[in-house]
Amino acid sequence: MGTVTKALELLDLFTRERALIGLSDLARLSGLNKATCFRMMTEMQGLGLVEQAGPSKAYRLGPAVLRLAALREAAVPTRDAAMPVVQVLARETGETAHLSHIVGPALRTLAFAYSSAHGTRVMMEDADLLPYHATSSGLAVLAFLPDTVVDSLLATALPAFTAATVTNPADIRARLATIRATGWSETHATFEADVRSVAVPLFGASGACTGAIAIAAPAARVTPALHARMVAGLMRAGADITTLWGGQLPPAVKAAWAIAA
Amino acid sequence: MGTVTKALELLDLFTRERALIGLSDLARLSGLNKATCFRMMTEMQGLGLVEQAGPSKAYRLGPAVLRLAALREAAVPTRDAAMPVVQVLARETGETAHLSHIVGPALRTLAFAYSSAHGTRVMMEDADLLPYHATSSGLAVLAFLPDTVVDSLLATALPAFTAATVTNPADIRARLATIRATGWSETHATFEADVRSVAVPLFGASGACTGAIAIAAPAARVTPALHARMVAGLMRAGADITTLWGGQLPPAVKAAWAIAA
DNA sequence: TGCATATGGTTCATTATTTGAACCGTTGGT
DNA sequence: ACCAACGGTTCAAATAATGAACCATATGCA
Known part of the structure; x- marks a missing residue:
């Protein structure tokens, strides 16, 4: 090394x-x-x-x-550009929205926004690490990463954060196939108890997946109607941010999101 | 190396x-x-x-x-903590206020704020480099840095940015002595023409100088009354930010600022 | 068309830097 | 007074960095 x-x-x-x-x-x-x-x-x-x-x-x-961060934001306004979209998403759904980003080999929280609609909410922290296999953001990203990356991740021992965490490689692969088809991912208390979370992937200029945007809510509050609004809002936000970042949606995702909308 | x-x-x-x-x-x-x-x-x-x-x-x-910047800000909210003070300073004096910070061997702009009082104003950029010998911030910092640092800086060739730039080491040393006595520094078109600037140093937890806060104005606008308000405002701001950063004013500076106030 | 000169990236014997066990001097707890 | 832990330092041995020369490719130019 x-x-x-x-x-x-x-x-x-x-x-x-x-x-x-x-x-x-x-x-x-x-x-x-x-x-x-x-x-x-x-x-x-x-x-x-x-x-x-x-x-x-x-x-x-x-x-x-x-200083380095100021220069990075000046060159590539990743965070500043996406922030308004995250805030709108939080306000429209009444739940916590957050944006994550691939940094080296890990997925990190880049920004988040709360809604003031409810007294309880899912709390977030900047710069936190999100495990690929146990979060909706992680799965959304993983579904659109090269097979080699997926293989090497699934070859390692996957920690269980709650009783509901899926750690079986075969089960995860099955979920990834579904995500590729629908264009969005979902988890149910796999990272934190009582939290339900939905996410969509984000893409860079080359069409490669670079991050995800997600909404996390207390499980009891997620009615079918809210769930539908979350998915619809995420698709719009995902398309917006991908555009802001100068990125391009893969044809399959573009089609999946268009059909749903 | x-x-x-x-x-x-x-x-x-x-x-x-x-x-x-x-x-x-x-x-x-x-x-x-x-x-x-x-x-x-x-x-x-x-x-x-x-x-x-x-x-x-x-x-x-x-x-x-x-990510690193987010963690640094969480641990030591340097910029966020100081920002309101810089903004108040700009509003109260009607001129451009800016905060700079020692990073390695150089002095860099960390934050700044404009006032909307006038149609013309001195413009700034984040993360810009400030030469020690030609700016009020630089001189304010230099006056409270160890002699060895001053000596090694004055041993190098000092560039002249305008006709008024002071590049003679002996003259600079004389100004530093004055600054140490009064607790504030001043320059007159030594970096940019027609700009007059006043600064005070800022100090870290150990009592060492870590940066400066300054006000820059078009020279024609600086009346004796405004000048007095600038100096007074800077002293208050300097004390406030040093406190916010968990720093400590050296006794000599504390005395000089107390007498002037 | 072909020549000249850029570019990003790679190789491998030589060299200089990194490494780590053991060592200080201090500090804080018992 | 003791012990253990701390931050920091040393120096021979081991390892990693180095740089001239080398690709393959792309661009400008006549």
Whole structure:
């Protein structure tokens, strides 16, 4: 493995719950030697990518990442462009809408919006990781990813997050076939209990799948009428965002969405 | 130089004007070998830090930086926290206010706000680089940085951006002494013609200077009364943001600002 | 048409950097 | 006073980075 990859995987250890990490923890979590971690963190600190904070000298992400993100959004306004669509979707359905994005090998939440229609709602957090096999967004993306990616994912051990999580590769493959035909995916308490979620895939300029947009609601609230509105809204939002991103819907998806609408 | 530093300096070549860079250009701009660049970019691509786009296979910043920025903002809401203060400052003075931040060896614009009071205003851009010796923000920061940093900067050749730019190290040192005493800095058309600008430094948790906040106005509009309001507003804003960032004013600055207020 | 010169990407012997066990000096708890 | 954990440092040994030369391809030009 390259040195750069190791250093940047160190950055991936930072999460919302674990914003500060000490040197020893960093070494334990990454499996790298403490000296290696130290040299890398020192180097990245010099570039402003991380900084040391607090009473101990624990590390956290530094201000340089803000500059990089500002430049990325200036070049490719992924998030800013899609945000209004996500908000409209949340308002029209009265439920939580969220947008996710393939980053490296994982699917991450990029943006989300709540509705104020109900006192209870499904909560989200930015930059969270979504498992492919247990979320509607994950399945929507997986259905339109190359077979090689699907094969290698299904070859690994799939964790069960709830009693309802589907972990059998054959069952998942069957669901993917359905999703390819209908153009949307659905899960039922497979990631979090009592949550029902529907998603559609999003596509980039080359026609490859780059992410998904989804709506998540408390299961008890999802009537057939609401479900229909969710699917219809997602198809429109999916087409809109794909256009905003300069992407192109695969013919099969375009046909599936046109028939349903 | 470490490999990680080289790779991340590659990322620093991306700017707003040059969002897409091809492999050969990357090698030329960085001075690194083409094979080295290729390997590093491939590695960073695997992590989503950069991606290849367009008809040619030019590189640009990838979606992973958005995730890192989201986590940084969650841990330390630098920009979000400071933004209202910058906006109030712009509204109260009727001029352009901007916040800058030390990132590695350079000073970068992090946020700015315009006022709608006048038809003409000083324009800004996010993530722009501010030269230390020719801007009020730069001088404000420099005055509170360690002597070693000042020495090494003044040892380099300082470019003149206008006829009024001060490039003589001795003259700059004299101005820094004044700034240390008063707690604020000022420039007169030293970076852009007809622009007059006032700034105060900002400080981090350790008491070290981490950035500056400034107001820039067309020179003709700066009356003594407005100038006084600018300085007073900046001092309040500087104290507020330093607090918001969990920072601490050095005693000397606290004293200077208290006396002036 | 063919020549010249770009481009992104690849190879492999040479070289320089990374690596990690063991080591400091401090700190905080018992 | 002790112990264990912390952040940080060292240096011979091992590994990964390096770069000149090399493809295949595409573009501009006469």
